[in-house]
Amino acid sequence: xxxxxxxAIDQGTTSSRAILFDRAGTIxxxxxxEFGQIFPQPGWVEHNxxxxxxxxxxxxxxxxxxxxxxxxxxxxxxxxxxxxxxVVWDKATGQPIYNAIxxxxxxxxxxxxxxxxxxxxxxxxxxxxxxIDAYFSGTKVKWILDRVEGARERAKRGELLFGTIDTWLIWxxxxxxxxxxxxxxxxxxxMYDIHAKRWDDELLQMLDVPRAMLPEVRSCSEIYGTxxxxxxxxxxxxxxxxxxxxxxxxxxxxxxxxxxxxxxxxTGCFMLMNTGDKAVASNNGLLTTIAWGxxxxxxxxxxxxxxxxxxxxxxxxDGLRMLGRASDSEEYAERAKTNEGVxxxxxxxxxxxxxxxxxxxxxxxxxxxxxxxxxxIRAAVESMAYQTRDVLAAMESDAGLKLxxxxxxxxxxxxxxxxxxxxxxxxxxxxRPKVAETTALGAAYLAGLATGFWSSREDIARHWAVxxxxxxxxxxxxxxxxxxxxxxxxxxxxxFKI
Ligand SMILES: Nc1ncnc2c1ncn2[C@@H]1O[C@H](COP(=O)(O)OP(=O)(O)O)[C@@H](O)[C@H]1O
Ligand SMILES: O=P(O)(O)OC[C@H](O)CO
Numbered sequence: 055x056x057x058x059x060x061x062a063i064d065q066g067t068t069s070s071r072a073i074l075f076d077r078a079g080t081i082x083x084x085x086x087x088e089f090g091q092i093f094p095q096p097g098w099v100e101h102n103x104x105x106x107x108x109x110x111x112x113x114x115x116x117x118x119x120x121x122x123x124x125x126x127x128x129x130x131x132x133x134x135x136x137x138x139x140x141v142v143w144d145k146a147t148g149q150p151i152y153n154a155i156x157x158x159x160x161x162x163x164x165x166x167x168x169x170x171x172x173x174x175x176x177x178x179x180x181x182x183x184x185x186i187d188a189y190f191s192g193t194k195v196k197w198i199l200d201r202v203e204g205a206r207e208r209a210k211r212g213e214l215l216f217g218t219i220d221t222w223l224i225w226x227x228x229x230x231x232x233x234x235x236x237x238x239x240x241x242x243x244x245m246y247d248i249h250a251k252r253w254d255d256e257l258l259q260m261l262d263v264p265r266a267m268l269p270e271v272r273s274c275s276e277i278y279g280t281x282x283x284x285x286x287x288x289x290x291x292x293x294x295x296x297x298x299x300x301x302x303x304x305x306x307x308x309x310x311x312x313x314x315x316x317x318x319x320x321t322g323c324f325m326l327m328n329t330g331d332k333a334v335a336s337n338n339g340l341l342t343t344i345a346w347g348x349x350x351x352x353x354x355x356x357x358x359x360x361x362x363x364x365x366x367x368x369x370x371x372d373g374l375r376m377l378g379r380a381s382d383s384e385e386y387a388e389r390a391k392t393n394e395g396v397x398x399x400x401x402x403x404x405x406x407x408x409x410x411x412x413x414x415x416x417x418x419x420x421x422x423x424x425x426x427x428x429x430x431i432r433a434a435v436e437s438m439a440y441q442t443r444d445v446l447a448a449m450e451s452d453a454g455l456k457l458x459x460x461x462x463x464x465x466x467x468x469x470x471x472x473x474x475x476x477x478x479x480x481x482x483x484x485x486r487p488k489v490a491e492t493t494a495l496g497a498a499y500l501a502g503l504a505t506g507f508w509s510s511r512e513d514i515a516r517h518w519a520v521x522x523x524x525x526x527x528x529x530x531x532x533x534x535x536x537x538x539x540x541x542x543x544x545x546x547x548x549x550f551k552i
Contacts (some may be wrong), residue, residue: 057129062494072113079517085116097160100153125286130294132497135219137298140194155194162193183342192244232279237347295500306496319466323363338448339408358445364466390428395420397543398433463492478528
């Protein structure tokens with residue numbers, strides 16, 4: 055049977071998607087399921103790994119049923135995932151010993167403080183390109199091993215396995231045959247040397263994590279194993295591509311040349327710039343990370359990670375009940391005409407790049423009796439654009455260049471007001487591509503390259519097409535005045551400690 059499709063599994067922070075792509079890189083079918091967010095204490099975020107697995111299997115079945123595509127027509131599966139989220143499970147039973155600790159969670163803040171006080175930060179930065187923060191997987195694994203009775207001893211004996219979500223999915227889809235991860239996910243763990251490209255003993259010792267529980271690190275585009283036939287209507291399908299979701303989006307946006315950058319506006323906001331074969335160290339609070347490893351060659355990226363972006367809109371919708379739908383935020387923001395001096399700093403879980411402050415929380419400034427719901431919502435949408443400018447300034451300084459254009463994706467960039475305001479505040483054109491599911495597309499491309507479904511990056515780059523280009527239209531003085539207000543709001547937020 056002709057191989058006509060690649061299946062991408064995009065396991066995100068709030069939902070899982072299964073998407074079938076055809077040879078032109080267009081979407082032939084899509085299914086999506088949300089799953090539960092667990093907040094055991096303020097600042098903690100956890101997921102049930104079994105529920106994640108169920109959501110993935112359900113969306114696979116749904117997309118296959120809805121499209122009536124024969125499993126034999128699928129050339130391969132590409133997996134992309136929320137990064138850093140850590141799972142530890144029992145090798146014999148497949149049962150997680152604790153919930154997945156999500157990337158956003160701050161529950162390991164004290165462990166991080168201790169490691170910083172012990173002087174590990176410099177070594178960690180040099181080897182991993184990261185910094186010591188609760189965001190990354192390493193301290194989450196340590197936390198689980200410290201808290202669950204007997205876990206560390208069991209891990210030493212090889213009875214427990216660790217994985218980021220890619221690893222957890224592959225292990226389950228292959229019936230426990232493959233315990234693997236890829237370069238990009240490994241590069242977010244705080245345990246992996248991104249220059250030597252290996253798990254590092256000094257880092258493992260620092261965290262007291264036994265090597266026996268770690269997955270094997272593989273490239274982003276190769277066959278890792280085949281799925282159990284029960285998941286695909288009696289057929290085995292090869293899993294052939296893996297990348298963390300932000301790196302997958304960089305690939306899906308065809309940012310193949312050094313200096314090209316994308317920003318994804320999802321739960322958080324993640325700007326990545328391709329730096330080619332150079333791992334550029336940041337002097338401005340950005341991360342150095344592996345962009346991908348394909349065909350024996352590893353390339354790097356600079357990254358600005360913003361913890362709260364689209365989720366501020368979710369909070370207005372579900373928490374404050376100010377919005378019926380997230381997309382209504384566009385109309386409210388437009389209606390406000392100006393921000394009337396209102397700024398919102400959504401530091402719900404502290405601030406990520408370029409500030410890295412775990413010890414602050416969100417704030418709203420400039421309220422007056424005339425402040426309306428419209429101003430409040432506008433300030434929330436604008437906060438995504440201002441945070442992105444903070445990151446871009448750091449990135450241009452680190453990379454020593456001026457960005458020519460920014461490729462944008464993620465759920466929130468459907469908002470045209472945001473697209474225009476972003477371009478105005480950055481003074482850079484913002485390009486939204488035709489295929490909005492760039493993350494999934496990147497994973498599909500990686501799987502398609504491994505299986506010969508697509509022949510080369512040039513082949514892929516030809517698919518990229520723009521849906522809308524936002525051009526800067528704001529006068530310089532207005533841009534700088536607005537941004538100065540934001541900087542002041544951030545300073546004030548950081549001065550108020552929890
Ligand atoms: N039109 C919109 N305007 C502003 N925010 C939006 C809009 N549509 C979706 N969002 C926000 O974008 C996020 C969903 O984007 P998505 O890329 O699916 O996120 P993730 O992959 O992180 O789960 C949600 O936080 C939602 O509040
Ligand atoms: O699930 P997303 O799209 O919010 O992405 C989460 C990031 O990978 C966290 O680093």
